[in-house]
Amino acid sequence: DAGITQSPRHKVTETGTPVTLRCHQTENHRYMYWYRQDPGHGLRLIHYSYGVKDTDKGEVSDGYSVSRSKTEDFLLTLESATSSQTSVYFCATGTGGFEQYFGPGTRLTVT
Amino acid sequence: ELKVEQNPLFLSMQEGKNYTIYCNYSTTSDRLYWYRQDPGKSLESLFVLLSNGAVKQEGRLMASLDTKARLSTLHITAAVHDLSATYFCAVDIKGGADGLTFGKGTHLIIQP
Numbered sequence: 001d002a003g004i005t006q007s008p009r010h011k012v013t014e015t016g017t018p019v020t021l022r023c024h025q026t027e028n029h030r031y032m033y034w035y036r037q038d039p040g041h042g043l044r045l046i047h048y049s050y051g052v053k054d055t056d057k058g059e060v061s062d063g064y065s066v067s068r069s070k071t072e073d074f075l076l077t078l079e080s081a082t083s084s085q086t087s088v089y090f091c092a093t094g095t096g097g098f099e100q101y102f103g104p105g106t107r108l109t110v111t
Numbered sequence: 112e113l114k115v116e117q118n119p120l121f122l123s124m125q126e127g128k129n130y131t132i133y134c135n136y137s138t139t140s141d142r143l144y145w146y147r148q149d150p151g152k153s154l155e156s157l158f159v160l161l162s163n164g165a166v167k168q169e170g171r172l173m174a175s176l177d178t179k180a181r182l183s184t185l186h187i188t189a190a191v192h193d194l195s196a197t198y199f200c201a202v203d204i205k206g207g208a209d210g211l212t213f214g215k216g217t218h219l220i221i222q223p
Contacts, residue, residue, distance in 0.1 A: 033210050042115075042199060042213035043154075050208060058210055090153065096208040098161075099144055102154040 003027050004103035006091050012109045019078040021106050023091030032074040033092040033100060034058075034066065036085075043090065049074055050096070081110045113138045115202050117214035125222055127189055132217045134183040134200035143176050143183045144201040144211065154199065158185075190221045 003026035013019050023032060031050055035043040035058075045058030047066040055066050063085060065077045078085055091103040114137040124130050134143065142161055146154040158167045160176035160183060167174050171194065173186045183200055197218045201211040 042215040045210040048210050
C-alpha cells in the first residue's frame with residue numbers, strides 16, 4: 001500500500017445533509033484522485049488534484065466538490081447528499097506517471 | 112470521450128482451465144493497467160503496460176498490449192480458486208495525471 005487512509009470507512013446519512021470524506025496520504029504524491037464505484041459501472045473519476053489548491057473535474061463531478069489545502073489531504077464534499085450518491089468511494093494517489101495507488105474505500109449510504 | 116470495454120463481464124470457469132479476458136479502448140493510448148479487486152476490498156495493481164507489444168507475467172496471469180488494435184488481454188493459465196476476483200483494466204490518455212478510465216470489470220469465479 002502507498003500509505004493511504006480514508007475516513008470514515010462507513011457512513012450512513014440522510015438525503016439533504018452535507019458529507020465530507022477525507023483521504024490522507026503519507027507518500028508525498030503530487031496527484032490525488034476521487035473515484036466512485038457502482039455495480040455495473042466500474043470506477044468513475046469524480047475529481048482530481050495535481051497539487052495543493054489545484055483541482056479539476058472528472059467524469060462524474062456534478063454534486064461534488066473537493067479541496068486540497070495540504071499535499072497529504074484531499075477532501076471530497078457532498079454539499080447536499082442524494083440517494084444517487086450512495087456508492088463506494090475510493091481515493092487514489094500517484095506521481096503523475098504510471099500507476100495509481102488506491103485507498104481502502106469509504107462505503108456511503110444515503111437514505 | 113474515451114471508452115473502455117471489457118469482456119466478458121462475468122466468467123465462471125473450472126480449476127485447471129485457461130481463459131482470456133479482453134479489454135478494448137476507443138482512443139489512442141500507450142498505457143494500460145490491470146487491477147484486481149477482492150470482494151469488499153480495494154484495488155490491487157497487477158500490471159502496468161507501457162508500450163505496444165508489452166507483455167508481463169506474474170504467476171498464472173499474463174497481460175499483453177496491442178496499441179494499434181487498442182486491445183489488451185489478460186490470460187489465465189491453469190486457473191486456481193485463489194484467482195477468483197474482479198479484474199479491471201484501465202486506460203489513461205495524458206500519462207495518468209488526470210485520472211484513469213476503467214472498464215466495468217470482469218467478475219471471475221473459479222470453481223474447484
